Every structure is written in C-alpha cells, then in structure tokens.
Amino acid sequence: xxxxxxxxxxxxxxxxxxxxxxxxxxxxxxxxxxxxxxxxxxxxxxxxxxxxxxxxxxxxxxxxxxxxxxxxxxxxxxxxxxxxxx
Amino acid sequence: xxxxxxxxxxxxxxxxxxxxxxxxxxxxxxxxxxxxxxxxxxxxxxxxxxxxxxxxxxxxxxxxxxxxxxxxxxxxxxxxxxxxxxxxxxxxxxxxxxxxxxxxxxxxxxxxxxxxxxxxxxxxxxxxxxxxxxxxxxxxxxxxxxxxxxxxxxxxxxxxxxxxxxxxxxxxxxxxxxxxxxxxxxxxxxxxxxxxxxxxxxxxxxxxxxxxxxxxxxxxxxxxxxxxxxxxxxxxxxxxxxxxxxxxxxxxxxxxxxxxxxxxxxxxxxxxxxxxxxxxxxxxxxxxxxxxxxxxxxxxxxxxxxxxxxxxxxxxxxxxxxxxxxxxxxxxxxxxxxxxxxxxxxxxxxxxxxxxxxxxxxxxxxxxxxxxxxxxxxxxxxxxxxxxxxxxxxxxxxxxxxxxxxxxxxxxxxxxxxxxxxxxxxxxxxxxxxxxxxxxxxxxxxxxxxxxxxxxxxxxxxxxxxxxxxxxxxxxxxxxxxxxxxxxxxxxxxxxxxxxxxxxxxxxxxxxxxxxxxxxxxxxxxxxxxxxxxxxxxxxxxxxxxxxxxxxxxxxxxxxxxxxxxxxxxxxxxxxxxxxxxxxxxxxxxxxxxxxxxxxxxxxxxxxxxxxxxxxxxxxxxxxxxxxxxxxxxxxxxxxxxxxxxxxxxxxxxxxxxxxxxxxxxxxxxxxxxxxxxxxxxxxxxxxxxxxxxxxxxxxxxxxxxxxxxxxxxxxxxxxxxxxxxxxxxxxxxxxxxxxxx
Numbered sequence: 001x002x003x004x005x006x007x008x009x010x011x012x013x014x015x016x017x018x019x020x021x022x023x024x025x026x027x028x029x030x031x032x033x034x035x036x037x038x039x040x041x042x043x044x045x046x047x048x049x050x051x052x053x054x055x056x057x058x059x060x061x062x063x064x065x066x067x068x069x070x071x072x073x074x075x076x077x078x079x080x081x082x083x084x085x086x
Numbered sequence: 087x088x089x090x091x092x093x094x095x096x097x098x099x100x101x102x103x104x105x106x107x108x109x110x111x112x113x114x115x116x117x118x119x120x121x122x123x124x125x126x127x128x129x130x131x132x133x134x135x136x137x138x139x140x141x142x143x144x145x146x147x148x149x150x151x152x153x154x155x156x157x158x159x160x161x162x163x164x165x166x167x168x169x170x171x172x173x174x175x176x177x178x179x180x181x182x183x184x185x186x187x188x189x190x191x192x193x194x195x196x197x198x199x200x201x202x203x204x205x206x207x208x209x210x211x212x213x214x215x216x217x218x219x220x221x222x223x224x225x226x227x228x229x230x231x232x233x234x235x236x237x238x239x240x241x242x243x244x245x246x247x248x249x250x251x252x253x254x255x256x257x258x259x260x261x262x263x264x265x266x267x268x269x270x271x272x273x274x275x276x277x278x279x280x281x282x283x284x285x286x287x288x289x290x291x292x293x294x295x296x297x298x299x300x301x302x303x304x305x306x307x308x309x310x311x312x313x314x315x316x317x318x319x320x321x322x323x324x325x326x327x328x329x330x331x332x333x334x335x336x337x338x339x340x341x342x343x344x345x346x347x348x349x350x351x352x353x354x355x356x357x358x359x360x361x362x363x364x365x366x367x368x369x370x371x372x373x374x375x376x377x378x379x380x381x382x383x384x385x386x387x388x389x390x391x392x393x394x395x396x397x398x399x400x401x402x403x404x405x406x407x408x409x410x411x412x413x414x415x416x417x418x419x420x421x422x423x424x425x426x427x428x429x430x431x432x433x434x435x436x437x438x439x440x441x442x443x444x445x446x447x448x449x450x451x452x453x454x455x456x457x458x459x460x461x462x463x464x465x466x467x468x469x470x471x472x473x474x475x476x477x478x479x480x481x482x483x484x485x486x487x488x489x490x491x492x493x494x495x496x497x498x499x500x501x502x503x504x505x506x507x508x509x510x511x512x513x514x515x516x517x518x519x520x521x522x523x524x525x526x527x528x529x530x531x532x533x534x535x536x537x538x539x540x541x542x543x544x545x546x547x548x549x550x551x552x553x554x555x556x557x558x559x560x561x562x563x564x565x566x567x568x569x570x571x572x573x574x575x576x577x578x579x580x581x582x583x584x585x586x587x588x589x590x591x592x593x594x595x596x597x598x599x600x601x602x603x604x605x606x607x608x609x610x611x612x613x614x615x616x617x618x619x620x621x622x623x624x625x626x627x628x629x630x631x632x633x634x635x636x637x638x639x640x641x642x643x644x645x646x647x648x649x650x651x652x653x654x655x656x657x658x659x660x661x662x663x664x665x666x667x668x669x670x671x672x673x674x675x676x677x678x679x680x681x682x683x684x685x686x687x688x689x690x691x692x693x694x695x696x697x698x699x700x701x702x703x704x705x706x707x708x709x710x711x712x713x714x715x716x717x718x719x720x721x722x723x724x725x726x727x728x729x730x731x732x733x734x735x736x737x738x739x740x741x742x743x744x745x746x747x748x749x750x751x752x753x754x755x756x757x758x759x760x761x762x763x764x765x766x767x768x769x770x771x772x773x774x775x776x777x778x779x780x781x782x783x784x785x786x787x788x789x790x791x792x793x794x795x796x797x798x799x800x801x802x803x804x805x806x807x808x809x810x811x812x813x814x815x816x817x818x819x820x821x822x823x824x825x826x827x828x
Contacts, residue, residue: 015295022323
C-alpha cells in the first residue's frame with residue numbers, strides 16, 4: 001500500500017449557472033479593474049490522503065466514496081479527481 | 087392528418103391536441119405546440135384542480151386580491167396590505183435538495199415582490215421520510231440549508247414552519263415555502279397588460295437553456311430517470327435576487343410601471359399569455375432582443391426557458407428611460423422584448439419572422455379535466471383493528487412521545503435560519519404557537535403559521551384538511567391574533583388515479599367547510615400533484631399546508647406559550663374525545679395506522695377560538711397553547727419547559743366526552759382545545775366567557791415554582807417527571823438522530 005494525495009474539485013456543471021463565480025467576476029474583479037478576466041467559476045476543493053495499491057485504486061476509492069456519501073450531487077455538479085503519489 | 091399527435095414531443099393528450107386545433111382553426115407550428123404543452127401542464131393550468139378550488143370561500147371585506155394572481159392581498163388597515171403566497175418545490179428538491187429548496191424560496195419571493203410588496207418573512211413546511219434513513223438525512227440537511235442560505239442572503243427572515251416525518255415521503259419529500267410581503271395599498275400592481283403601446287422590459291438573469299420543460303417535469307412522477315433529468319433543476323442566485331428586490335421596488339416608485347409578473351414555471355410564455363389574458367390586451371414579443379447566456383438558442387427554447395430571477399415589466403413609454411435608469415443603477419441586465427398591443431393575441435417574432443401567434447385566451451384557459459373520484463378502501467375503516475391495551479407505565483410512553491421526530495423540538499431546523507433579520511420578529515420560532523412580526527410602518531403586528539397533519543388527512547381527508555385550517559387558526563389565536571385569511575398548498579399523488587382525486591376532492595371540501603364556518607377566506611393557493619414514486623406507485627399522504635395570516639391591532643395582545651407566574655391557574659378550553667386515529671401515540675407507540683382521526687367541527691372550533699381570543703384580548707391570559715400532536719400531555723409539557731416552571735394537574739377535571747382510558751385523555755389529538763394560564767382572580771370571568779361562547783372549559787390545575795411536572799388522577803400520579811428530563815428528551819431528539827446516535 002502506498003500513500004496518495006487525492007484532490008477532488010467539485011463545480012456546477014458547465015451548462016448550469018454559477019452565481020458565486022459570476023458575482024466574484026462582476027462585483028469584485030471587473031469593478032476592481034481586472035478587465036482581462038473573462039469568466040470565473042467557483043467550486044469546492046477537497047484534498048484527501050489515501051492509502052491504496054496504486055493510483056487507479058486511489059481514484060476509484062475516492063470516486064465511489066464521493067458518490068456513495070453524496071459529497072457532490074451528479075444532478076448539478078461535476079467532480080474532477082486527481083491523484084499524486086506522496 | 088388532424089387526428090395525429092403533435093409533430094414534436096409534448097405531454098398533451100390527444101383530446102387536448104384536438105381541442106387546440108379546433109379552437110385555433112389550424113395546425114399549430116412546433117413553437118406553438120411547445121407553448122401549449124407548457125400552458126396545458128397541470129402546473130400552469132390547474133386543469134384537474136380548478137373546478138374543486140372554486141369551492142373555497144375567498145371573499146371578505148379585507149380581501150383585496152384573491153386566488154388567481156401571484157399573491158393574495160389582504161387589507162390590514164391604515165393604508166397597508168399584506169401579500170402572501172405559498173408554493174411547493176417538491177420535485178426539484180427530491181433530486182437536488184439544496185438548489186431545489188433555494189429556488190423554491192426564490193420563486194415565492196418573486197410572487198410577493200411582483201405585486202409591489204416588500205418581502206418581510208418566509209415560512210417553510212417540510213415533509214420527509216424516516217429521519218434515520220440516509221436519503222432522508224441527505225434531503226433534510228440540504229433542504230434546510232438551501233432555504234436558510236437563500237433567505238439569509240436576501241435578508242428575509244424565515245420566521246416559522248413545521249417539519250413532519252412519515253414513510254410516505256421517503257421518495258417524494260414535500261418542500262412548501264411561503265413568503266409574506268408588506269405594501270401600501272396604493273402601491274399594489276397586478277400582472278396585467280392594460281395599455282396598448284406599453285413597452286415590455288425583461289429584467290434580471292440572462293435566459294439560458296436551463297429548466298426547459300421544468301413544469302412538465304413537475305407534472306410527472308419521480309422515477310429512476312429523474313436523476314438524469316438534468317436541465318430541470320435550477321441553480322439559485324440569491325445575489326441577483328437581492329438586487330432584483332431593491333430594483334423592482336424602486337422601479338415601481340416611479341409610477342411608470344403598469345403591469346408586472348415574475349417568470350417562473352412556463353417562462354416567458356406563461357408570463358406573457360397570462361398578463362395578456364387578464365388585462366384583455368395582446369402582446370408582441372421579439373425574441374432576438376432577449377438577453378441570453380448561451381449562443382444559438384432557438385425560438386422554442388427562448389419562449390420556454392425557465393431561467394431564474396427574471397421579471398417582465400409593462401412600462402409606460404413616456405417613463406421608460408426613468409425606469410431603465412433604476413435597473414442600470416442596480417447593475418441588472420435587461421432587454422426590451424416587445425410591447426402591449428390591441429386585440430388578444432400573443433405574437434412572437436424571431437429574426438424578422440413571425441414564429442407564433444395564438445390568442446392568449448386559448449393559451450391561458452386549458453380545458454378543465456373532470457377527474458373521476460373514488461373512495462379508496464383505505465385502512466380508515468374505523469373499528470376494524472384491535473384496540474391496543476393501555477400501557478401500564480404512561481410515564482415512559484410520555485417520555486417516548488416527547489422524543490418522536492414529529493413532536494420533538496425543531497430547533498435544529500430553525501437555528502439554521504436567520505429569523506431576526508429585519509428586526510420585526512417579536513415572537514420567535516418556538517416561543518409561541520405562531521410567529522409574530524411587528525410592522526415598523528404602523529403600530530400593528532401580524533401572526534403567521536403553517537400547518538398540516540398528513541396522518542389525520544390520510545385517514546380522513548375531509549376532517550384532516552378542515553382540521554389543518556382550524557389548527558392554523560388556533561395557532562394564530564394563541565398569540566393574540568385574529569385569523570384573517572389563509573393560503574393553501576396542496577400536495578397529492580397522481581390525480582389520474584380516482585382514489586387520489588377522491589382525497590383531493592374531499593380535502594378541498596373539508597377546507598371549504600371550515601373556511602365558511604370560521605369565516606376565513608382563502609386568498610391563494612398552489613397545487614402539486616404527481617407526488618408519488620413511479621416504481622412502487624406509493625403516493626404521499628394527502629398534505630395540504632395551510633398558511634394562516636393573523637392580525638394584531640394592539641401589541642399588548644401578543645401572548646406566548648411559556649408559563650410565566652407561579653400560582654396561575656391552568657384552564658383547558660374544549661373537550662377531549664377518544665379520537666385516536668392518526669395520533670402520534672397510535673402511529674408510533676402502537677404502530678396502528680388506522681382508526682378515525684379527530685372530527686373537525688366548525689361550531690365547536692369557533693366557540694373555542696372566540697373564547698380564547700376574547701380572553702387574551704381582555705388581558706386575562708398569561709400563556710396560551712393549543713393541543714395538537716401528542717395531545718394534552720405534550721402540550722402541557724411544552725408550556726412548562728418553555729416557562730421553566732412546574733405544573734400540577736388534576737386530570738379528573740379535564741373536560742371530556744366518551745373518554746374511558748387515561749391514555750385517551752392524555753394523548754388523543756382532538757381539535758378545538760386550548761390550554762390557558764390565567765391569574766386566579768380572572769378564572770371565573772374566563773369560564774363565564776367560555777360558557778357564553780358555548781365552549782366547555784374548566785380549571786384543571788396550577789403553575790408551581792418547582793421543577794416538577796405532575797399529572798394526577800384522583801390524587802394518584804399518572805405522569806410525574808422532572809422538568810429537566812422533559813426538556814432533554816424533547817430538545818435533544820432531533821440533533822441525536824441527525825448525528826446518527828439512535
């Protein structure tokens with residue numbers, strides 16, 4: 001078993017709106033003069049330290065866990081999982 | 087050719103499609119089919135429920151606007167009106183609880199806003215399955231958080247509500263949210279097109295492909311596919327909503343807005359055709375002008391999109407620039423999408439071509455469907471179950487009842503809400519039977535409460551619904567308010583099933599009966615059908631939530647439920663009967679889901695209500711509480727816990743009829759009952775008042791300065807518990823369940 005750092009990024013689906021990102025963009029960045037910022041999407045970041053046989057196992061474990069315990073809702077969210085060996 | 091189904095996929099029946107062709111005199115094009123599809127959905131058209139809803143008495147001298155508009159509007163004197171409405175968001179909440187509940191709040195806030203009222207309070211009425219199941223916990227947590235976050239962000243307090251748990255809500259939770267607004271009577275505006283030439287301005291969030299056919303989604307039952315039914319769930323945007331609230335109210339102040347409606351289910355199609363139909367004018371829409379979020383949207387998508395946070399204004403052309411300046415000041419996007427015309431057609435243009443033209447009366451007036459109603463062979467059959475043996479240890483039963491999810495403190499829910507923002511809340515959640523809000527503009531207060539008892543309604547929809555209306559009335563009376571109007575939110579299964587439609591029919595008849603008997607008008611409602619699991623065919627128990635508005639003209643009348651003075655006498659108004667069906671005691675302790683629920687009788691109810699209201703307003707009452715779930719014993723216990731004072735009660739003095747057992751006396755949920763704490767010198771005058779009104783009433787005991795809760799029968803203790811234990815059982819139950827402790 002090896003130790004892996006698994007990162008999960010949860011965002012609203014691309015077709016769905018993201019009021020938080022839009023508000024950061026419109027009311028903070030554009031008003032602050034950062035006109036080169038063309039869009040902002042906010043989300044949730046979860047970092048886990050996981051023991052697994054290999055990187056695929058680590059990813060599978062975290063993916064299943066996120067689904068089973070509803071860390072995100074596939075109806076509105078996407079999740080991206082990235083695995084790094086420690 | 088004309089007998090064929092429409093060329094695009096719709097939910098219209100063959101008869102409806104035929105009727106559309108006949109009334110229109112031609113074959114609609116695909117865009118028009120889409121518009122009919124959405125307008126003829128149950129959600130927009132009320133095609134099954136309209137004939138029944140017209141039975142509800144809806145007039146009184148105070149009613150300014152009754153059912154059929156975005157909000158009911160009630161005159162409270164001094165030039166002010168209260169606007170309120172309740173709506174369900176069941177289907178979206180069952181698949182995405184956070185955003186489903188949040189957008190439910192967003193929708194109902196717009197309903198109140200668009201009659202020109204400032205939203206001042208929210209109420210929520212929630213129903214879930216077994217609180218120990220993983221799915222219910224997930225739904226419950228996220229629904230509560232969705233409502234709380236949204237309400238807090240827009241600065242409107244959630245002041246009252248109720249939560250009920252029953253296995254029939256396991257798949258289909260019920261999320262009903264009410265909003266209450268305040269306006270000057272002269273500032274009210276209606277969703278009507280009145281003047282040809284008025285300019286239509288679409289304000290708020292950009293239009294995207296989200297929620298297309300959300301309404302037809304809400305008119306289907308929930309099945310496995312719903313998890314994939316992605317576009318039908320919206321993302322709430324309270325940040326834009328807060329701006330929208332301020333901008334709308336400021337825009338109305340210009341006096342240049344002549345019609346206003348929010349875009350909810352049915353999107354632009356529904357708003358434009360209803361405003362056209364109600365105002366008797368036509369409308370011309372130019373879809374190229376609509377500000378969009380996505381490229382390449384088709385006319386079909388633009389007229390049907392249900393993107394959130396949008397409002398449609400009809401503005402006097404002379405004042406247009408003045409109104410637009412307000413939207414610009416708040417940084418809200420808007421587009422000028424058309425104008426009001428003569429005639430009565432909804433005409434839609436896109437890229438220079440007319441893509442739809444339909445008389446609004448055909449769109450807004452879907453043919454009524456006369457549904458068949460058939461009494462189900464329910465387990466309601468009164469006597470066909472073995473009467474349970476009376477438990478020996480009623481003390482233990484009593485403590486178990488206090489910890490039941492339907493009786494225990496709901497603090498876990500309302501502590502997540504900001505119930506004080508706006509500094510109007512005088513009686514806060516848990517302190518009284520209803521929430522009380524002081525009106526800062528005039529020296530009056532209003533009382534609000536939402537009630538429903540689905541277990542009673544399941545066993546007898548007529549009595550159960552009449553009882554919900556009566557309970558809501560009792561609750562506002564307990565805080566010193568006169569019940570002046572109510573709004574209802576009906577939640578049922580599939581109305582195409584005769585047994586379900588029977589529940590609905592009997593339920594509405596029950597509401598009509600009690601509304602007439604108590605003289606309380608219905609000023610608006612919402613009907614949600616198809617709340618059933620398509621896999622198992624299990625429908626939710628019939629649940630019509632009654633949201634009651636009470637008026638308090640003198641702030642000194644405001645009363646809470648906590649006992650206040652040791653030595654005060656305890657009076658029971660209304661008699662107890664052995665009506666155990668649907669009681670928490672039968673359902674949860676004995677697992678009996680049968681029997682007759684309490685009978686709701688308007689005359690008996692009125693006698694009790696009048697007694698208590700008059701006694702409170704004469705200043706005789708120091709604490710008041712009605713008896714509901716858990717019966718007399720639980721009601722007494724909550725008054726003691728809230729007041730941190732003990733009680734000594736002689737059960738043989740409790741007014742009753744036909745009661746032969748102690749468990750019946752303690753736990754029956756008979757309606758029309760109140761408990762009052764009254765100073766000794768006023769006891770006789772209150773009892774005389776009761777006898778004049780025709781309500782049985784008696785002194786049953788005293789408030790004591792000692793932490794003991796003692797109910798005894800002829801000198802023998804029946805229930806004897808320390809107050810601290812009552813409090814712990816009652817307060818800790820829901821947090822413990824949510825932490826998975828038992």
